[in-house]
Every structure is written in C-alpha cells, then in structure tokens.
Amino acid sequence: MYDALLKARLICAGAVTLEIKLPPGYVCRDPAGPHGAQRTVFLEFGKHRVKLGIGKSAFRVVGENGKFFLFEEDKKLMAVNFLKPVYHAPEMAFFNLLPWCKYRCSFCNLPHEGQNDVRIEKYLGLVRKRAEDIRSIAVTSGVGGDGVDVILLREFVEKARKELAVPVGVEPFVTRKEEIDILHNAGATEIKINIHSFDRKVLQRVCPAFLRDTRSLLEHAVKVFGEGRVTTNVLVGLGEGEEILFQGLETLASTGVIANLRFVHGLSSLSPPALLRIAEEQKRVLKRFGLNPGMETMCLRCRSCDIVAGWDV
Numbered sequence: 267m268y269d270a271l272l273k274a275r276l277i278c279a280g281a282v283t284l285e286i287k288l289p290p291g292y293v294c295r296d297p298a299g300p301h302g303a304q305r306t307v308f309l310e311f312g313k314h315r316v317k318l319g320i321g322k323s324a325f326r327v328v329g330e331n332g333k334f335f336l337f338e339e340d341k342k343l344m345a346v347n348f349l350k351p352v353y354h355a356p357e358m359a360f361f362n363l364l365p366w367c368k369y370r371c372s373f374c375n376l377p378h379e380g381q382n383d384v385r386i387e388k389y390l391g392l393v394r395k396r397a398e399d400i401r402s403i404a405v406t407s408g409v410g411g412d413g414v415d416v417i418l419l420r421e422f423v424e425k426a427r428k429e430l431a432v433p434v435g436v437e438p439f440v441t442r443k444e445e446i447d448i449l450h451n452a453g454a455t456e457i458k459i460n461i462h463s464f465d466r467k468v469l470q471r472v473c474p475a476f477l478r479d480t481r482s483l484l485e486h487a488v489k490v491f492g493e494g495r496v497t498t499n500v501l502v503g504l505g506e507g508e509e510i511l512f513q514g515l516e517t518l519a520s521t522g523v524i525a526n527l528r529f530v531h532g533l534s535s536l537s538p539p540a541l542l543r544i545a546e547e548q549k550r551v552l553k554r555f556g557l558n559p560g561m562e563t564m565c566l567r568c569r570s571c572d573i574v575a576g577w578d579v
C-alpha cells in the first residue's frame with residue numbers, strides 16, 4: 267500500500283526532476299496523452315510504473331553507484347528504474363493518427379485545425395521497425411470532419427493486424443454503433459469509448475462534445491468486443507459528486523466495461539489518498555461483477571498514468 271500511495275503522490279505531483287542524464291530512447295516527446303507536449307519519462311518501482319513530466323518537482327531522481335534513487339526533497343525514498351517506451355508507452359506502439367481535433371476539451375492540447383492527409387504507411391513503418399519490442403498496438407485520433415477519424419482508424423487497424431500478430435486497441439470518438447462494428451470488423455480486439463464523467467455539469471464545463479448517449483454505445487461495444495474488452499476514461503477530481511461517481515463505476519462494471527480512472531493535471535483537485543480511495547472502491551466493484559481489471563492494450567495495459575484497480579491497489 268505504501269508504494270501505491272507513493273504512485274498516487276507522484277501522479278498528483280505530475281513531474282519529476284532528473285539529476286541524471288538518460289541514454290537515448292528513454293524520454294518521450296509525443297503531443298498526445300495526459301502530459302500534453304511535455305517531455306516525459308517512465309519510472310518503475312516494485313510492481314508500479316508511472317509516467318511523469320520532466321521538470322521542477324519535490325520529487326527528484328539521483329544517480330548513485332550506477333543505480334537510480336527517488337528522493338522527495340532531501341529524503342531518500344527508494345531505488346527506481348526507468349522504462350524505455352516503444353512509441354508513447356512501454357512495450358506498446360500507441361499512435362494518434364489525426365494530430366488535430368475539432369473539439370476543445372479543456373484537458374486536451376491538440377490544435378483545432380489541421381490536415382486530413384495522414385500517411386498510414388508512416389505508422390506501419392514504425393511498427394515494422396520496432397516489431398520485436400511491441401507486445402500490443404493502440405491507436406487513437408483527434409476528431410476531424412465527416413468521420414475521417416474512424417476511416418483512418420479502420421485503415422490502420424486492418425493493415426497493422428497484417429503487419430504484426432499482437433492485440434490492437436482503438437480509442438475512437440464514436441457517436442454511432444455502426445462505427446464500433448466497423449472497427450471490430452477491421453480487427454480491433456479492444457476499444458475505449460470515453461465518457462469522461464457521469465456528472466453532466468462536469469461534462470458541460472470540461473468537454474461538452476461528450477454529452478451524448480454513451481450508455482447504448484458502451485452496451486453495444488460489450489456485445490461486439492466482449493466483457494472486459496471495453497474501457498472508458500473517467501476523469502476524477504473535477505468536482506463530480508462522489509455518489510454519482512461510485513454509482514457510475516457500478517453501472518459500467520455491470521455492463522462489462524472497465525473504467526480507467528484519470529487524474530487530470532491542472533484540472534483535478536484530489537489528494538493522493540482520495541485518489542487511492544476511488545481506485546479501491548473500483549476494485550471492489552470490479553470484483554463484485556467478476557471483471558478482471560487487466561487489458562491487453564491502451565492505458566490499462568500500460569498502467570503508467572493512472573492508479574489501476576487490481577494492479578496498483
């Protein structure tokens with residue numbers, strides 16, 4: 267439990283100061299994900315791993331006799347390792363195909379305009395290059411016009427499945443059940459359909475584009491992909507009522523959906539023990555509905571940005 271609390275504290279801090287020089291390949295610089303355009307690293311201690319921005323922080327990593335140690339201010343906490351990402355995540359190739367989005371969610375820093383001429387071949391080339399290190403593939407996209415994002419995701423999944431025999435997860439912005447079928451038929455093995463919050467006031471404030479009928483979409487996704495193969499981001503600490511949150515986690519689990527609890531840097535206001543408490547409640551809920559919290563792709567496989575019920579707690 268001590269280590270889980272440390273992970274929660276690191277997530278809430280969001281950054282670590284590096285007093286060392288890492289070899290090439292350990293620093294991530296991709297624009298998507300909860301750390302935005304920051305340079306990031308993956309720290310590992312015990313069974314926990316955490317992705318942190320590199321910058322000013324009370325937490326710092328120091329090198330001593332060929333080992334790395336995590337300090338909080340002047341207090342030495344423990345030895346840590348660094349994990350080398352493949353593309354965006356350890357052991358995974360996770361791509362964002364369309365690097366712009368027509369929506370303006372306050373937790374996302376993709377630009378709001380861009381081109382649709384994405385070269386899928388470029389991403390397949392990257393997969394080929396690191397094939398030996400890749401255990402799973404995941405793919406998402408900003409939301410363009412006329413369903414271009416789902417078209418791109420489908421093309422990528424179809425081709426990636428031929429390229430490498432590993433599970434492929436998709437994180438699309440879907441509004442129709444047919445889009446779920448299209449991605450499943452293309453060969454996707456898991457899907458994330460974000461609801462972000464059960465609290466409509468939070469959605470209205472943070473990401474109004476997500477005020478849609480996600481319940482029927484998630485139910486359909488479970489029918490198509492299977493129980494435990496559907497996930498959704500649930501943002502925590504944005505002022506949502508605890509009762510609404512816990513009831514929502516229960517509804518998701520009863521549908522066969524595993525929530526990915528996400529603390530949003532700069533927006534969430536939640537203490538580390540409170541973050542752990544939510545994850546512990548989710549663990550109880552998943553157990554009650556007989557859901558195995560592990561997934562093969564995306565964030566519940568990577569386990570670096572969130573407290574993952576069934577793994578960290």
Ligand code: SF4
Pocket residue numbers: 299300317354355360564565566568569570571572
């Ligand atoms: S947990 Fe998700 S968002 Fe974070 S690095 Fe891993 S795949 Fe990316």
